[in-house]
Amino acid sequence: MPRDYFQRSEPIPYDPEAGPLDLAFRHYRPDEVVMGRRMEDHLRFAVCWWHNFVWEGGDPFGGHTFERPWFPADTMEMARHRADEAFEMFRLLGVPFYCFHDHDIRPEGETLAKSVARLDEMADYLGEKQDASGMRLLWGTANLFSNRRFMAGASTNPDPDVYAWCAATVKACLDATHRLGGANYVLWGGREGYETLLNTDLGRELDHMGAFLSKVVDYKHKIGFRGAILIEPKPQEPTKHQYDYDVATVHGFLRRFGLEDEVKVNIEQGHAILAGHSFEHEIALASALGIFGSIDMNRNDYQSGWDTDQFPNNVPEVALAYYEILRGGGFATGGTNFDAKLRRQSLDPGDLLWAHVGGMDVCARGLKAAAAMLEDGTLERLRAERYAKWEGSDLLERPLEAIAEEAVAKGIDPQPRSGRQEMLENIVNRFV
Amino acid sequence: MPRDYFQRSEPIPYDPEAGPLDLAFRHYRPDEVVMGRRMEDHLRFAVCWWHNFVWEGGDPFGGHTFERPWFPADTMEMARHRADEAFEMFRLLGVPFYCFHDHDIRPEGETLAKSVARLDEMADYLGEKQDASGMRLLWGTANLFSNRRFMAGASTNPDPDVYAWCAATVKACLDATHRLGGANYVLWGGREGYETLLNTDLGRELDHMGAFLSKVVDYKHKIGFRGAILIEPKPQEPTKHQYDYDVATVHGFLRRFGLEDEVKVNIEQGHAILAGHSFEHEIALASALGIFGSIDMNRNDYQSGWDTDQFPNNVPEVALAYYEILRGGGFATGGTNFDAKLRRQSLDPGDLLWAHVGGMDVCARGLKAAAAMLEDGTLERLRAERYAKWEGSDLLERPLEAIAEEAVAKGIDPQPRSGRQEMLENIVNRFV
Amino acid sequence: MPRDYFQRSEPIPYDPEAGPLDLAFRHYRPDEVVMGRRMEDHLRFAVCWWHNFVWEGGDPFGGHTFERPWFPADTMEMARHRADEAFEMFRLLGVPFYCFHDHDIRPEGETLAKSVARLDEMADYLGEKQDASGMRLLWGTANLFSNRRFMAGASTNPDPDVYAWCAATVKACLDATHRLGGANYVLWGGREGYETLLNTDLGRELDHMGAFLSKVVDYKHKIGFRGAILIEPKPQEPTKHQYDYDVATVHGFLRRFGLEDEVKVNIEQGHAILAGHSFEHEIALASALGIFGSIDMNRNDYQSGWDTDQFPNNVPEVALAYYEILRGGGFATGGTNFDAKLRRQSLDPGDLLWAHVGGMDVCARGLKAAAAMLEDGTLERLRAERYAKWEGSDLLERPLEAIAEEAVAKGIDPQPRSGRQEMLENIVNRFV
Amino acid sequence: MPRDYFQRSEPIPYDPEAGPLDLAFRHYRPDEVVMGRRMEDHLRFAVCWWHNFVWEGGDPFGGHTFERPWFPADTMEMARHRADEAFEMFRLLGVPFYCFHDHDIRPEGETLAKSVARLDEMADYLGEKQDASGMRLLWGTANLFSNRRFMAGASTNPDPDVYAWCAATVKACLDATHRLGGANYVLWGGREGYETLLNTDLGRELDHMGAFLSKVVDYKHKIGFRGAILIEPKPQEPTKHQYDYDVATVHGFLRRFGLEDEVKVNIEQGHAILAGHSFEHEIALASALGIFGSIDMNRNDYQSGWDTDQFPNNVPEVALAYYEILRGGGFATGGTNFDAKLRRQSLDPGDLLWAHVGGMDVCARGLKAAAAMLEDGTLERLRAERYAKWEGSDLLERPLEAIAEEAVAKGIDPQPRSGRQEMLENIVNRFV
Ligand SMILES: [Co+2]
Ligand SMILES: [Co+2]
Ligand SMILES: [Co+2]
Numbered sequence A, B, C, D: 001m002p003r004d005y006f007q008r009s010e011p012i013p014y015d016p017e018a019g020p021l022d023l024a025f026r027h028y029r030p031d032e033v034v035m036g037r038r039m040e041d042h043l044r045f046a047v048c049w050w051h052n053f054v055w056e057g058g059d060p061f062g063g064h065t066f067e068r069p070w071f072p073a074d075t076m077e078m079a080r081h082r083a084d085e086a087f088e089m090f091r092l093l094g095v096p097f098y099c100f101h102d103h104d105i106r107p108e109g110e111t112l113a114k115s116v117a118r119l120d121e122m123a124d125y126l127g128e129k130q131d132a133s134g135m136r137l138l139w140g141t142a143n144l145f146s147n148r149r150f151m152a153g154a155s156t157n158p159d160p161d162v163y164a165w166c167a168a169t170v171k172a173c174l175d176a177t178h179r180l181g182g183a184n185y186v187l188w189g190g191r192e193g194y195e196t197l198l199n200t201d202l203g204r205e206l207d208h209m210g211a212f213l214s215k216v217v218d219y220k221h222k223i224g225f226r227g228a229i230l231i232e233p234k235p236q237e238p239t240k241h242q243y244d245y246d247v248a249t250v251h252g253f254l255r256r257f258g259l260e261d262e263v264k265v266n267i268e269q270g271h272a273i274l275a276g277h278s279f280e281h282e283i284a285l286a287s288a289l290g291i292f293g294s295i296d297m298n299r300n301d302y303q304s305g306w307d308t309d310q311f312p313n314n315v316p317e318v319a320l321a322y323y324e325i326l327r328g329g330g331f332a333t334g335g336t337n338f339d340a341k342l343r344r345q346s347l348d349p350g351d352l353l354w355a356h357v358g359g360m361d362v363c364a365r366g367l368k369a370a371a372a373m374l375e376d377g378t379l380e381r382l383r384a385e386r387y388a389k390w391e392g393s394d395l396l397e398r399p400l401e402a403i404a405e406e407a408v409a410k411g412i413d414p415q416p417r418s419g420r421q422e423m424l425e426n427i428v429n430r431f432v
């Protein structure tokens, strides 16, 4: 494999004065302190393996467009080369974290046993590279959706052998994640759903999925993995309906199986949009429900009905997302992963760098704006004032008929107050 | 008020041979037995008060189009006249049930106390009419969304006085529903949501809503109301986000407040669609989660992004809905309510009749098709076969590592089987 | 290649009494006469090559699921085998027409010249098979979207060499279509659009596309091709925006380049839905504008935001589509193509048959219902009555100020009449 | 009527240092020169009459929320008071333009003649206020959608008397607009469309609409009105389908009736989104087609499926819109109208001011960013380079077969080049 794919040795610098075609950070500076924390520690950026190093640029109407020297990684030799280039890109970008699926880092073996062995071998290789570079693993995960064996579901498959396959695979991936010091382990149920209700036993499949997740949590405790288990909600695509539809749905599912204190969510902007929500809604809801974990910072296009996984580029949107994250106390184990892919026409090595640099800068601006809004305090003060009449009220504790009796007796006649939405939006615009 | 608005005295007959412009049922025959139950008892049709007797035909870009002799019902005298015409229409249609909001049946009084008193007075009047006609109340409910006092929420309002107002109103409506022998009591939280997160304390509002619902359930038990308490999910409109987004969201909410055995859902086709689901999905999910209650059988237009509340007209869609209802055991306390409104250009008295007759016939065809599919048994046999390998499996009880170990040792290699979706859809088409 | 993939020798029979798992037509009978025309001649069914014989079952999150003996057709030998199986399937289904892209029927050569030569060779082979079987070609077309050279557009590519490539390819495909007696030639501009306006010269690209289409029309006349040139509108996917958005957009484009009498449209139900229209709307509009040509009878799922290309299964929807087609005089050169693909879990040879048999039966029912509605005449009589006041009016010829003067002088006060939508929908339901 | 509704006498100042709750412009300064033109002359802001002074805060699920002293304006006396307050608000905001419907500025009379007379009387009153204040009219228009007489269409109504009514009304509005020196006259066909195809003669209605528009254009020339006639596209709502769906549809319609040089478009961001487009797409397309006229700068919420008409608040989006406007040469007769309404919870007089000040500042930032991008020149340079190979090419002039022959002979093998979307988006982000 030819090396030096990116044709530069120096990491991308921070240089706000750089010219329009110069590759430089204009806003992200890892050591800059925001609300008492280094920017790097706030944002906890991660680069994903799959879109950057595995995806070849295909779409439903066309084949590959990218011609990377590391394609196809169908041998262990090539898998290692691919890893070398990945870590080289991490270095150039100056990100602290990365994420992977088993499928991304090793070619599948002819048997389950061989696939597991290859995963272990590559995990060792990545461990060495982590040690050498200081890179850390934000999360590992298992690809339980690409191979045709998963076409009818992973843990919800009608065939128990597939369920068993998934158990073996998740165990291996969790082991590897644990060994590599991963901060989280993610489950995205891309095939946990259905194409038609006509062939689906909805209740049974939900039960199987709940039992599976419980096992994963049990195993995590057995091996002493201290990272968080995260579910990544998505409403549909590739399925017509995905069981982990959105944050509220995942929350109900966790409660049903008594897992609401064990599992959290990894929220992706694009998936929020597909489910009919704003990104900040999903974050705020997860915080309110106590299950906020991590984010995938990649957007969809509002004019498209599918998951475009584009790099973020709208600072006001990103600022509102980080505002909810900061209001909730910031990331614990989670971080900002770019589950984002280049447009398939972005062929050049430099496009990989431009995309991440741009995304990181957008996030840095968003974070700083969010912090400034919080520190300014006007928004939170106005929010608190809006509910101020509840302070000292005992209404929540009294029975319906008592409240009713008093309300009638007093002859209350509540008058509405302005919600001041436009003023609040203008206040936000002072900061973004 | 001029009487005889509908200009006919004979109830609409059943006559499959009637001409294209003759008003007649071609499929609905209350006494016809389907799967061992009278069609009327299966379908449990209800006519709603609001769209038929209150709505004047306005939309966001235009004012009233309907000119009913009972507009406006701003006196108790007119409210009684309106009720007379409503019961006359029920008689002509031959429906067994109706539904109302407080707001529909009485003009609001100048004080809360007077509003409650008027509600009681009209409930007495309706009770007499029920006795005289044999009509029954499928459900009562409170309108906590039209008046400007509710603009920022009902039980989730920032003003505790509004919360108290709602408590008094729901108590009065539940009392009235109980007195009238209502089979259910419904809560639709049209203003329980937000326009902007910027002024909203999401966590607090959810807590208030949970406390409110708990009080309603407590009160129901105190007065011995035996009907079901139902929440009607809707994702948005009028709000940007409504807390009772869909069945899964309501389920999580109920679990969080320990109400999952106390409260069920009233599912509307149009709201399912707005939330990104099919109607049959929402029904099947509610059945699987044990919270299925009742349905609002009114559709949206797939090309519109708002709640058009149209009468059902697509038999295959309706058949799939009743198929899931029958699979789940049919209605207990619930029924088929038409929360449907005429198009605003449908000005004539006859349009009210045509719309309901058409809707009832579509439901009758759907029900018969659903029953035939169940009785034929092919679909359920194929569904069961698909999961047959799970019979006798102990995978769900075993820990992850044990399953993994065995899977690797055995060298399993699961092969996918056809999901046969097109064949299943063709089988359905034999019946619709 | 193993033969007898479909494992049956008898064509699918017409047998309305066949059991639920028997493969038989229950509604489609080619020789049955509907409104004075054989059903086969009304519907003019075509089977497409690409989804049935080329597509391997992949989606954006997973690889192939189908394992056909004719994969991959990367040699001319295999391409002929694939053709043999295709014609065998046509025979079993009893369809009169088929459709293809160049890309479907021959492997691409190393050079443009070789690709053209291979196309010619395979066209000869198909010609022989047509002669032997009586099959006809509904339309041919060029695949100008799969190869990476087209990623930034075909005739709208920034690179003139791609434009030239497309010219050569369309010429070759049009030649082949002409030679095979094709009834139409279709252009679907899957890459004629953009991913971002930031790198796009919209005006220039539209000019190039117009010039290209004009050339195609000129060439058609030169070679004496008598079939219709058809554009297939689609709003997006794979692009963010496709220039041939919908029927109205294509109409404006044709007018701009003076091609409105030369080119017609091939309307696909799924694409209509993606553009925010009903299928019947697009057909009715094309008829009103004089550019209706042909249809792709494959639907999308209303809950998905992408092009699912499913076989039709909703008779009421299909009936409304054929109603508009019959109102417009039926197909001239066009027909009913199934640009439909199996769900990727439908692995078996039999699924290919079930899907088409089901789709053809749905169309047959829709056609018969549409014909019955037209022959009944009630709908058209009511439509005409609604506009009856326009008969004899000279308003359209008079100037604004004259109409205004008279309106004011006369003191007109127009009163609305019921649009009777629910009654009309009920009338339709008598027939479907 | 109580005066001094806004409780301030000083116009809103420009003060970038103002505190978060101070009402001040932080970016809009009318006299600041951007690309050689005063900001006021670039942006040409207009305030609309309807949402600010007529709309009472109702939505489909609730009645009025606003309590303005000028409600209801059902007498000419009140109409004048309303106008006084409107001009007072214009003064406080410092906007140069306003817009109105006939319906907004005068109560309807009992007869058509009286309605016209009242319009004339109020136009005189507005003319005096214009003279006194220096305010100008950006456009006038007729409300042909609110009254029930228009429920089935205005110029497309099945009743010719409604057509005549519309002719008289548009004539009167155009006369008034002309007299007031209006820069444009707008037609928005809110009821020109259908609820169901079943009762609609699509072809006839389009013909009627085309004839009507031709008459309007003729009349404009007769009276010497020099402003532009503008159509405002919208895809749906209140109708299921509106004939003026989007820019491309309007363009085709204009071409069909030979009006493409006579009529331009007024593009609204929210309507662009409802039609599945970005705002900048619609502007760029209108520019490319030569029909760009003016804009309504109000957005929809991406999570809602209806027309929310919110004030703009996202600078990056607004910047891309002005970028396309500046690329096309800026406004000629058009301007930036806020067809935007307060959220219905924004009850206070101050909310009217905050909303406009915020919107104007967002536009000012967008304009400056757009100008800076154009002056920087990088984007346009890169765009031009992308198409550079077309310079000097004669491909567009040569026939298909000649291009094909040469392409084959030369053995061309075009290689794709990166579209660099992420880099371009990052360049934009340097300016917003
Ligand atoms: Co995604
Ligand atoms: Co993700
Ligand atoms: Co509804």
Ligand SMILES: [Co+2]
Pocket: B232, B268, B296, B339
């Ligand atoms: Co409802």
Ligand SMILES: [Co+2]
Pocket: C268, C270, C271, C307, C308, C309, C339
């Ligand atoms: Co398609």
Ligand SMILES: [Co+2]
Pocket: C232, C268, C296, C339
């Ligand atoms: Co197609």
Ligand SMILES: [Co+2]
Pocket: D268, D270, D271, D307, D308, D309, D339
């Ligand atoms: Co609008």
Ligand SMILES: [Co+2]
Pocket: D232, D268, D296, D339
């Ligand atoms: Co507008």
